[in-house]
Amino acid sequence: MSSNNNEVHIEIDGIQAIGKPNETILTVAKRYGVYIPTLCHLDGLTPAGACRICIVEVERARLPVISCATPIMEGMKIKTDTEMLRKSRKMTLELLLSEHPHDCMVCEQNGNCELQNLAYEYKVDNIRFPIKTDKEPLDDTSEVLIRNPNLCILCGRCVRACKEITIRDVYDFSERGFETRIIAGLNQLQKDTECVSCGECVQACPVGAITEKPSFGKGRIFEFTKTKTTCSYCGVGCQMYLHVRDNKIIKATGVKDEVNDNNGSLCVKGRFGNDYIHSPERLTSPYIRVNGKLEKATWDEAYDYITEKLLSIKEKHGPDSIAGLSSAKCTNEENYLFQKLFRRIIGTNNVDHCARL
Numbered sequence: 273m274s275s276n277n278n279e280v281h282i283e284i285d286g287i288q289a290i291g292k293p294n295e296t297i298l299t300v301a302k303r304y305g306v307y308i309p310t311l312c313h314l315d316g317l318t319p320a321g322a323c324r325i326c327i328v329e330v331e332r333a334r335l336p337v338i339s340c341a342t343p344i345m346e347g348m349k350i351k352t353d354t355e356m357l358r359k360s361r362k363m364t365l366e367l368l369l370s371e372h373p374h375d376c377m378v379c380e381q382n383g384n385c386e387l388q389n390l391a392y393e394y395k396v397d398n399i400r401f402p403i404k405t406d407k408e409p410l411d412d413t414s415e416v417l418i419r420n421p422n423l424c425i426l427c428g429r430c431v432r433a434c435k436e437i438t439i440r441d442v443y444d445f446s447e448r449g450f451e452t453r454i455i456a457g458l459n460q461l462q463k464d465t466e467c468v469s470c471g472e473c474v475q476a477c478p479v480g481a482i483t484e485k486p487s488f489g490k491g492r493i494f495e496f497t498k499t500k501t502t503c504s505y506c507g508v509g510c511q512m513y514l515h516v517r518d519n520k521i522i523k524a525t526g527v528k529d530e531v532n533d534n535n536g537s538l539c540v541k542g543r544f545g546n547d548y549i550h551s552p553e554r555l556t557s558p559y560i561r562v563n564g565k566l567e568k569a570t571w572d573e574a575y576d577y578i579t580e581k582l583l584s585i586k587e588k589h590g591p592d593s594i595a596g597l598s599s600a601k602c603t604n605e606e607n608y609l610f611q612k613l614f615r616r617i618i619g620t621n622n623v624d625h626c627a628r629l
C-alpha cells in the first residue's frame with residue numbers, strides 16, 4: 273500500500289487503519305473503536321508504560337509491546353485480544369491485587385474503580401501469589417483529599433497529572449522494587465507540601481488511593497445523578513459534571529471532551545467550592561440596614577431603596593461619583609444589561625467586573 277509522509281497504514285485486529293507518524297498504537301486503536309485495556313494511561317498525560325496492561329502482539333515482534341508508548345510503523349499488523357495477551361494481563365492483575373487490599377465493600381471508589389473493573393473483566397477470582405497484609409497509615413491532613421497508600425497501584429497518574437496539568441510537581445516515586453511508593457513533597461504530609469488543592473490527582477487516580485475529602489462517605493458513583501453544566505465561578509466557563517444525590521450536590525468533576533477549554537480540569541473553586549449552595553448561612557433575600565442593624569427586606573423594597581440612593585447620589589455629586597462592579601457569575605446578557613444601566617441610565621463609564629480575579 274502506498275503512503276505519504278503524513279499517513280501510516282497499519283492493521284489492527286483485521287481493521288485497516290491509518291494513523292499519523294508518532295501516533296501510538298493505543299491512540300489509533302481508540303480512534304478505530306478497538307478496545308485495549310489500560311491502567312497507567314490517561315489521555316493528555318505523557319505515556320508511562322508502567323502497568324503493562326495495554327500490551328498487544330505485533331506480527332514478527334519477539335515480545336508483546338506496550339500499546340500506549342509504542343509508535344505505529346508502516347505495515348504493522350497488530351492483535352489486541354489473543355489468548356496469550358489475556359493470560360498475561362490476568363497475571364499482571366493478580367500481581368497488582370496481591371499487594372492491594374481487597375476492600376471494595378468499604379472503598380470510596382467502589383463502582384468507579386479501573387482496577388476493580390479489570391479484575392471483573394478478566395475474572396480474577398484466584399490470586400496465585402502471596403498476599404501482602406501490612407498496612408501504612410492514611411494521610412488525611414489535606415483539606416480536600418485523603419491519600420491511602422495501601423490502595424496505590426503505582427501507576428504514576430497522580431505524579432504526571434500534578435506535574436503536567438497543575439505544574440506543581442507535588443508527588444514522586446520513592447524507593448525501589450517492592451519498597452516503591454509515592455511520596456508527597458519531600459516525604460511530607462500533604463498539608464505541608466506545595467499542593468494547591470486542585471484535585472487533579474484525585475480525578476487522575478484510577479483506584480481509591482486518592483479520594484476527595486468533602487464528598488467522602490456521601491455516596492457511590494452509581495447513586496449520583498450526573499448533570500453537565502458550566503462552572504459559574506469565573507469567566508473561563510469550564511465544563512463540569514455535578515454529581516447530585518437526594519437533591520444535594522455532592523461533588524463536581526471536570527468534563528473531558530474536545531470542545532472544552534478546560535479539557536477535563538477544574539480549579540479548587542470549581543471542584544471543591546460548591547458547598548455554599550446548600551449552606552444554611554447563604555443569603556436568600558436582601559437586607560437593608562435600618563438604624564445600624566440589617567433587616568430582612570423584599571426584593572421590591574431593596575430595589576426601591578437602591579434606586580432612591582443612586583438618584584440622590586447622582587443629583588448631589590454627579591454620575592461619575594458612582595461605579596458599578598458586576599460579576600463573572602452573571603451571564604453575558606446580564607453583564608450587557610448591567611453596563612447599559614450604568615452608561616445609559618446613570619451616565620457613567622465607571623463599570624467593571626470580577627472575571628479577571
Ligand code: SF4
Pocket residue numbers: 372373374375376377379380381382383385386387388423479480481
Ligand atoms: S481501589 Fe478499587 S479494587 Fe481496590 S478496594 Fe477500592 S474499589 Fe476495590
Ligand code: SF4
Pocket residue numbers: 433434438440441442443466467468469470471472473474
Ligand atoms: S491537589 Fe492538585 S496540586 Fe495538590 S497534589 Fe493533587 S494535583 Fe497536585
Ligand code: SF4
Pocket residue numbers: 423424425426427428429430431454476477478479481482
Ligand atoms: S495514588 Fe493513585 S494515581 Fe497515584 S500512583 Fe497511586 S494509584 Fe496511581
